[in-house]
Amino acid sequence: MPEPIVFYDIPRKATVPSENAWSPNTWKTRYSLNIKGLAYKTVWIEYPDIEALYKKLGVEPVDIGPTGAPYCGLPLIYDPNTGAKVNDSASIARYLDKTYPDTPTLIPKETDALHAAFQRAFAAVLISGNGDFPSLMMPETQARLNPASQGYFRRTREEWFGTALEELAPHGSEKRRKHWEGVKNAFHEVAGWLQAGGQDNLVFLGNQRICYADVTVAAFLVWLRITFGEASEEWKDVLTWDGGRWAKFAEAFREYEHVDEGSSLVL
Amino acid sequence: MPEPIVFYDIPRKATVPSENAWSPNTWKTRYSLNIKGLAYKTVWIEYPDIEALYKKLGVEPVDIGPTGAPYCGLPLIYDPNTGAKVNDSASIARYLDKTYPDTPTLIPKETDALHAAFQRAFAAVLISGNGDFPSLMMPETQARLNPASQGYFRRTREEWFGTALEELAPHGSEKRRKHWEGVKNAFHEVAGWLQAGGQDNLVFLGNQRICYADVTVAAFLVWLRITFGEASEEWKDVLTWDGGRWAKFAEAFREYEHVDEGSSLVL
Structure with a gap:
């Protein structure tokens, strides 16, 4: 039984936790994890803390923001089973396809x-x-x-x-x-x-x-x-x-x- | 043995016939036909005659030009084996895949x-x-x-x-x-x-x-x-x-x- 993947997501105001998730980019990863049926746990993180999270995990931002500067965005996952830290939702989908080949393939x-x-x-x-x-x-x-x-x-x-x-x-x-x-x-x-x-x-x-x-x-x-x-x-x-x-x-x-x-x- | 498909293409100045073909849009169809190994014969047509060709064949233009007006473009094929007249290179590729399923598939x-x-x-x-x-x-x-x-x-x-x-x-x-x-x-x-x-x-x-x-x-x-x-x-x-x-x-x-x-x- 693999350890749950840690999935960093951005919360919003919601009266019930299940309505917390809103970000389209992190939804791509949440859908990916749910479609694959992989165990994961969400860690909610507010925007101003994302950069510190990147530093803490030692992850380099892959995105360039509209202003041309590197942009620390979510989603980001940490997979304790492999030690991998992956950001960018498409890269995460490819990582999950490769690492968990017995789950439904997202990108044939x-x-x-x-x-x-x-x-x-x-x-x-x-x-x-x-x-x-x-x-x-x-x-x-x-x-x-x-x-x-x-x-x-x-x-x-x-x-x-x-x-x-x-x-x-x-x-x-x-x-x-x-x-x-x-x-x-x-x-x-x-x-x-x-x-x-x-x-x-x-x-x-x-x-x-x-x-x-x-x-x-x-x-x-x-x-x-x-x-x-x-x-x-x-x-x-x-x-x-x-x-x-x-x-x-x-x-x-x-x-x-x-x-x-x-x-x-x-x- | 199927009849050769009639393939309408736009010529350019060339000293040898094999260097006549230049148009990227018609090249998409020529490559498609050659990859599939289908018999075809080229009919060369100059730009000012394309509209008359559409009328003669009773084909409606599918493209809209940059000015917003319908645009009679090539490629256009006439397949005597089925009576089909198809324009637009992607539609032609799909038509060929469907009509000649034993040839290499272009669009799985x-x-x-x-x-x-x-x-x-x-x-x-x-x-x-x-x-x-x-x-x-x-x-x-x-x-x-x-x-x-x-x-x-x-x-x-x-x-x-x-x-x-x-x-x-x-x-x-x-x-x-x-x-x-x-x-x-x-x-x-x-x-x-x-x-x-x-x-x-x-x-x-x-x-x-x-x-x-x-x-x-x-x-x-x-x-x-x-x-x-x-x-x-x-x-x-x-x-x-x-x-x-x-x-x-x-x-x-x-x-x-x-x-x-x-x-x-x-x-």
């Missing part, structure tokens, strides 16, 4: 390069482009973080965007409407990829089964659902997009959304 | 959606972005077309770019140097996808064998090689990129570069 070897290209394509559609998705999500996310993270989050994101979070997509504004339309179009483009081969009923990018590309898409959908809430107009709208395709897709991920109570980091 | 079913995403990723890296590759290739291509196509090509491309072709990347200019650097960086990013899974010696995006994503990349490389020439400084530089990765990659495609003499279209 023959799709290794195509998976890497997928990350670029999905970012081009959902994240870069007109910045519709980040513009909508950043202010909503900031409002729901714990006070310990709110200042850090605001400062860094306002530096990245070059504007106050409140200016990105004010409620009721035409700007907000256009950003929402942009997000809908982005998912419509991904729906096009799913239909490219003429398989009209194809649910997953991995074809018959979930692959890491699906996990990536699901992580952004769950961010949206958890942030706005199940009962929100926004989520209800998502459920109608592309003939209900994303409702079905999101539903298939429900069984992989376990969030353990976890513990807080003591640095 | 389980990578259908990932392949569609790949096209987006590759375009984001090589074509959109700073427009480095088109800026370098358009003027060089125009200079090598037959007079029958030169006027049309110049007019449409200058409309797309909003500038004279000669202004895009003048020889010896800093602009040209930067565009070339951009192209090198684009291929370096694709090299990163090939290495993402930690398989250092991976040559093809399709892993152990060529897939349609590789065909896409090869088609842009062959455009570059045929346009500048084997002996050019440009091609010699490409051969050094990413530790010789692209030299090896391009070499592997040599056996699929057969160009038949073909015939000219009589409308």
Whole structure:
């Protein structure tokens, strides 16, 4: 029986621990761990403490932030069974595939390069482009973080965007409407990829089964659902997009959304 | 024995018929046909005649040009064995996979959606972005077309770019140097996808064998090689990129570069 993997995640304000998890990047890893059925325990860590965690573990940041500086981001895992410390959600998926080959494969070897290209394509559609998705999500996310993270989050994101979070997509504004339309179009483009081969009923990018590309898409959908809430107009709208395709897709991920109570980091 | 597929391609000035083919989009189909070993015959058609060909065959354009108008592009195939007329190189690859299942598969079913995403990723890296590759290739291509196509090509491309072709990347200019650097960086990013899974010696995006994503990349490389020439400084530089990765990659495609003499279209 392997020791539980330590999984560092960022909490938000929540009345129950199971609603703590919100970050799309860490959700990619949580889905990965849950799909593989690997034992893990969450350690919750607030934004301002992430850099200290990297130092404590002796891990080098792999990401470069929008300002060009190295960026200490989560997810990060520590696997006591091998001593490995891995950051970046795609690298973690590859690590888990390699280290635990008897669990469901997230990135089949023959799709290794195509998976890497997928990350670029999905970012081009959902994240870069007109910045519709980040513009909508950043202010909503900031409002729901714990006070310990709110200042850090605001400062860094306002530096990245070059504007106050409140200016990105004010409620009721035409700007907000256009950003929402942009997000809908982005998912419509991904729906096009799913239909490219003429398989009209194809649910997953991995074809018959979930692959890491699906996990990536699901992580952004769950961010949206958890942030706005199940009962929100926004989520209800998502459920109608592309003939209900994303409702079905999101539903298939429900069984992989376990969030353990976890513990807080003591640095 | 099936009848040869009719493959419509755009010629350029060349002293031997085998050096007629240059267009990256039609090269995707030529590679597809050659890899599959299917019998085909080329029909050469100049740019101003493509629209008339679409009308004659009763085919609707699937592409939208940069100006937003429908665009009658090549490749286009007519398969006398099934009566099918297919345009768009990816659709042709999918059609050939489906219709001739005993030939090498270009888009394995389980990578259908990932392949569609790949096209987006590759375009984001090589074509959109700073427009480095088109800026370098358009003027060089125009200079090598037959007079029958030169006027049309110049007019449409200058409309797309909003500038004279000669202004895009003048020889010896800093602009040209930067565009070339951009192209090198684009291929370096694709090299990163090939290495993402930690398989250092991976040559093809399709892993152990060529897939349609590789065909896409090869088609842009062959455009570059045929346009500048084997002996050019440009091609010699490409051969050094990413530790010789692209030299090896391009070499592997040599056996699929057969160009038949073909015939000219009589409308």
